Amino acid sequence: MTSRLSIPGSAAAAGSPAPNAGVALGVGLAGTALTAAGFFVSDPRRVALSWLVAVGYWTMIVVAMLMLVLIHHIFDASWGVIIRRQYEHWLAALKWLFLLFLPLLAISAYLRPGLIWLWMNPGSLLPGTHETVGEDILYFKKAGYLNVGFFTLRLVLFFGIWIWLAYVVRRNSFRQDADGDLKWTRSNRCWAAAGLPLSGFAITFASIDWFKSLDYHWFSTIYGVYFFATGMRGALAIGVLLMLWLHRRGDYRGILNRNHLHSIGQLMLTFTVFWAYIAFSQYFLIWNANVPEETFYFNLREYGDWYWVGMSLLFLYFAFPFCYLLSYRHKVEPHWARFIAWWILVMLFVDICFNTLPAARDAAGHPHPFFSLLMGWHFTALAGVGGICVWAYLRSFSTTKLLPIRDPRIAECLSYQEASAE
Amino acid sequence: MSEAVEAAVAVPAILAEVKPAVLPRAVLVENNRSFAWISDKICGIIEGPTPRWWWICFGVASFIASFTVAGLIYLVGTGVGVWGHRSPINWGWPIVNFVFWIGIGHAGTLISAILCLLRQKWRTSINRAAEAMTIFAVVCAGIFPLFHVGRVWFAWYLFPLPNSNGIWQNFRSPLEWDVFAVSTYGTVSVLFWYVGMIPDLGLLRDRFTAAGKRVRAFLYGLFAMGWRGSNRHWSNYEMAYLILAGIATPLVLSVHTIVSFDFAVSLIPGWHTTIFPPYFVAGAIYSGFGMVLTLVLPLRAVFKLEDLITQHHIDNMCKIALATGSMVGYAYMMEFFIAWYGANPNEGFTFINRAFGPYAWAYWTMVTCNVIVPQFFWFKGVRRNIAFVWILSLLVNVGMWMERFVIICTSLTRDFLPSSWGYLSPTVVDIFTFFGTFGVFGTLFLLFIRFLPMMPMAEIKAVTPQADAHHGHH
Numbered sequence: 001m002t003s004r005l006s007i008p009g010s011a012a013a014a015g016s017p018a019p020n021a022g023v024a025l026g027v028g029l030a031g032t033a034l035t036a037a038g039f040f041v042s043d044p045r046r047v048a049l050s051w052l053v054a055v056g057y058w059t060m061i062v063v064a065m066l067m068l069v070l071i072h073h074i075f076d077a078s079w080g081v082i083i084r085r086q087y088e089h090w091l092a093a094l095k096w097l098f099l100l101f102l103p104l105l106a107i108s109a110y111l112r113p114g115l116i117w118l119w120m121n122p123g124s125l126l127p128g129t130h131e132t133v134g135e136d137i138l139y140f141k142k143a144g145y146l147n148v149g150f151f152t153l154r155l156v157l158f159f160g161i162w163i164w165l166a167y168v169v170r171r172n173s174f175r176q177d178a179d180g181d182l183k184w185t186r187s188n189r190c191w192a193a194a195g196l197p198l199s200g201f202a203i204t205f206a207s208i209d210w211f212k213s214l215d216y217h218w219f220s221t222i223y224g225v226y227f228f229a230t231g232m233r234g235a236l237a238i239g240v241l242l243m244l245w246l247h248r249r250g251d252y253r254g255i256l257n258r259n260h261l262h263s264i265g266q267l268m269l270t271f272t273v274f275w276a277y278i279a280f281s282q283y284f285l286i287w288n289a290n291v292p293e294e295t296f297y298f299n300l301r302e303y304g305d306w307y308w309v310g311m312s313l314l315f316l317y318f319a320f321p322f323c324y325l326l327s328y329r330h331k332v333e334p335h336w337a338r339f340i341a342w343w344i345l346v347m348l349f350v351d352i353c354f355n356t357l358p359a360a361r362d363a364a365g366h367p368h369p370f371f372s373l374l375m376g377w378h379f380t381a382l383a384g385v386g387g388i389c390v391w392a393y394l395r396s397f398s399t400t401k402l403l404p405i406r407d408p409r410i411a412e413c414l415s416y417q418e419a420s421a422e
Numbered sequence: 423m424s425e426a427v428e429a430a431v432a433v434p435a436i437l438a439e440v441k442p443a444v445l446p447r448a449v450l451v452e453n454n455r456s457f458a459w460i461s462d463k464i465c466g467i468i469e470g471p472t473p474r475w476w477w478i479c480f481g482v483a484s485f486i487a488s489f490t491v492a493g494l495i496y497l498v499g500t501g502v503g504v505w506g507h508r509s510p511i512n513w514g515w516p517i518v519n520f521v522f523w524i525g526i527g528h529a530g531t532l533i534s535a536i537l538c539l540l541r542q543k544w545r546t547s548i549n550r551a552a553e554a555m556t557i558f559a560v561v562c563a564g565i566f567p568l569f570h571v572g573r574v575w576f577a578w579y580l581f582p583l584p585n586s587n588g589i590w591q592n593f594r595s596p597l598e599w600d601v602f603a604v605s606t607y608g609t610v611s612v613l614f615w616y617v618g619m620i621p622d623l624g625l626l627r628d629r630f631t632a633a634g635k636r637v638r639a640f641l642y643g644l645f646a647m648g649w650r651g652s653n654r655h656w657s658n659y660e661m662a663y664l665i666l667a668g669i670a671t672p673l674v675l676s677v678h679t680i681v682s683f684d685f686a687v688s689l690i691p692g693w694h695t696t697i698f699p700p701y702f703v704a705g706a707i708y709s710g711f712g713m714v715l716t717l718v719l720p721l722r723a724v725f726k727l728e729d730l731i732t733q734h735h736i737d738n739m740c741k742i743a744l745a746t747g748s749m750v751g752y753a754y755m756m757e758f759f760i761a762w763y764g765a766n767p768n769e770g771f772t773f774i775n776r777a778f779g780p781y782a783w784a785y786w787t788m789v790t791c792n793v794i795v796p797q798f799f800w801f802k803g804v805r806r807n808i809a810f811v812w813i814l815s816l817l818v819n820v821g822m823w824m825e826r827f828v829i830i831c832t833s834l835t836r837d838f839l840p841s842s843w844g845y846l847s848p849t850v851v852d853i854f855t856f857f858g859t860f861g862v863f864g865t866l867f868l869l870f871i872r873f874l875p876m877m878p879m880a881e882i883k884a885v886t887p888q889a890d891a892h893h894g895h896h
Contacts, residue, residue: 285687
């Protein structure tokens with residue numbers, strides 16, 4: 001039997017009015033303004049890195065949502081139809097994320113050269129040394145890739161790919177609501193087949209450009225896969241929260257059932273393991289080989305309180321969610337599922353910090369501590385970018401049907417049972 | 423917050439607007455075949471007289487297998503030096519062959535375990551043969567490290583058993599991890615294969631009993647372990663199968679991860695790279711699907727199984743090969759890019775040497791077979807041309823053997839010291855021993871299709887419309 005969820009006390013009736021996007025926009029603008037002010041009154045490099053963390057965090061999540069939509073199309077899956085429309089709405093945030101990224105480029109390339117990415121200024125002093133980027137042989141070797149012009153071109157290309165794919169899958173899906181034509185499904189499948197490798201390449205090189213090149217001496221072939229894995233965890237966690245939010249509002253009452261939550265919960269478990277597999281592969285192979293040109297990256301991340309941040313990733317981003325998500329109840333009961341979804345989103349933020357912030361170092365070459373008053377800028381930035389993303393989502397949310405009502409798999413989705421799952 | 427299951431829920435208004443576009447799913451058994459037809463078809467292969475072609479193939483396969491036997495006898499009688507590896511290439515063909523065969527096995531476990539967990543019903547028609555392929559591939563793989571230890575009668579030293587000298591294994595070596603990983607993998611694969619077969623063995627027992635063939639009825643009955651098909655039996659069976667799928671899934675991924683560690687934990691340029699674990703797993707699945715296609719397509723034609731192994735199955739297998747082949751291509755690209763981006767001269771040289779050095783022929787063969795060949799699977803017309811798909815599947819096998827050859831030989835023949843550079847040429851014994859493993863594999867596979875149900879009848883019946891209690895009337 002397909003068990004419908006019921007949350008006593010949720011007063012909203014089916015078809016609740018559209019939520020007020022203005023609040024989200026207000027939070028977004030306030031967070032952005034505060035962070036911008038912080039740039040002038042606080043340590044500009046660390047505030048700028050906070051903005052990079054926030055933009056990177058939300059971009060990785062939204063791009064992973066795009067990839068989930070493409071994956072659902074290419075697998076012809078039925079259960080995912082219930083959440084696909086919400087992801088499609090989130091994709092509206094991509095163009096804003098592009099705009100929100102531009103200040104980082106403007107600052108590091110033109111206003112304060114090398115402030116974020118040291119290599120953007122040949123005069124930048126390498127941390128803990130008296131050598132500048134311009135005197136660094138390793139930079140010379142990579143200059144063909146790491147230069148402002150090519151970086152900008154790639155940035156435009158990455159967002160161009162994502163925004164175009166988002167535009168196409170949204171357009172096709174929304175148009176199908178009106179005419180029920182199968183050509184939109186077929187078109188989305190074709191674009192999904194082409195879009196997945198394109199998105200994969202884009203997320204790979206974006207992670208290299210934005211995060212890995214902060215420490216441009218360091219290299220790792222698995223780095224792009226790592227960001228794909230962590231982004232997917234965030235996208236799935238938000239998927240769970242959206243399902244439960246819509247259910248609590250009343251929109252999904254009589255629509256969402258336990259099996260939908262179970263399936264997305266299983267994917268959360270899968271990507272918890274996948275992330276750990278990728279993170280372990282990277283750490284273990286570098287630790288085991290013990291070559292200084294690679295290990296310095298992790299040595300930095302064992303300095304001061306970063307050691308505990310790293311440990312928190314091991315135990316709180318992998319071990320705890322893994323054990324937690326093994327339970328069926330934890331995947332399908334709203335309060336349990338909501339808790340782990342929030343947990344993963346918080347730890348994903350820690351993960352992005354771990355990959356990003358130790359690049360900012362003091363004169364002695366040591367990374368600044370993770371826990372400090374300056375953490376406040378992380379939160380203003382996160383709220384700023386996140387508020388704008390949520391605003392973009394809510395604005396799109398009110399423009400279409402709650403579900404893709406003419407999707408060929410919508411009926412299977414609504415009567416979705418594990419035993420009949422394709 | 424409390425949570426309860428509602429018996430009745432008010433129908434949301436939007437559900438009245440739901441009107442799905444019509445796009446039927448592909449059927450998994452064509453021509454609406456009945457349960458009886460499926461039983462007769464699969465059991466008929468075992469019950470009928472041995473076809474002449476089977477004897478011919480069996481003879482050829484056994485003859486080819488004798489090459490391995492002869493090669494190994496010569497090796498044991500003479501020494502490991504009869505294989506062509508020597509400094510600086512102390513790992514030559516044997517490790518290439520080991521990784522190649524282990525990789526082949528992966529698709530079997532992927533189809534049986536991972537696709538089971540993903541509830542992909544199309545797996546039913548091909549999983550039994552793919553699992554058999556896994557086991558026979560592990561047998562072939564095991565030959566090479568086993569005999570590479572030199573004195574094969576001391577191979578038990580690989581296990582951490584107390585011995586007279588108190589010598590312990592090097593637990594920090596991934597080769598030792600291989601021993602545990604591969605032996606566990608082999609054991610679980612056999613268990614999984616066997617457990618999945620129990621209902622079908624019960625059916626064969628009953629049919630042989632009805633036909634009055636008592637010896638065969640006894641033997642199949644022995645291995646059916648008293649299967650009666652009761653609710654309790656089915657319940658236990660389903661749970662056991664699910665648990666084994668859950669165990670086999672991380673196991674299969676760990677095996678090829680550890681195989682990749684054989685290389686990646688070293689400092690050798692071209693080997694020490696962080697993407698190796700997922701790259702090896704993707705490559706293994708790619709090669710395994712190549713081999714599944716190589717095996718299943720002829721079986722489909724010979725036994726006229728088009729209703730059970732449909733075009734939909736072939737499409738799906740081709741698409742998985744396309745996806746995993748493209749992942750392998752991604753890994754090749756990342757290796758090359760990071761070799762340049764990392765600015766380590768040794769890494770950079772290794773990859774230039776791969777593409778333009780003395781093994782360039784192997785490198786480009788690998789790229790062609792593993793990256794370009796699967797791109798044909800984008801096209802429906804190609805996927806529907808069975809003969810062409812079969813040829814492409816052979817090229818997949820060639821490409822994946824070549825990949826291991828390229829990884830191992832290019833890095834070892836030209837490492838840090840130019841004074842010790844060399845070029846690996848296999849000996850006749852190398853070639854014969856490897857060639858013979860195809861005979862070993864073929865012999866075992868032919869025995870499998872002759873004596874065991876090559877398709878899981880019970881599972882196939884479960885995905886037919888007749889198995890649905892509502893029978894299409896929801």
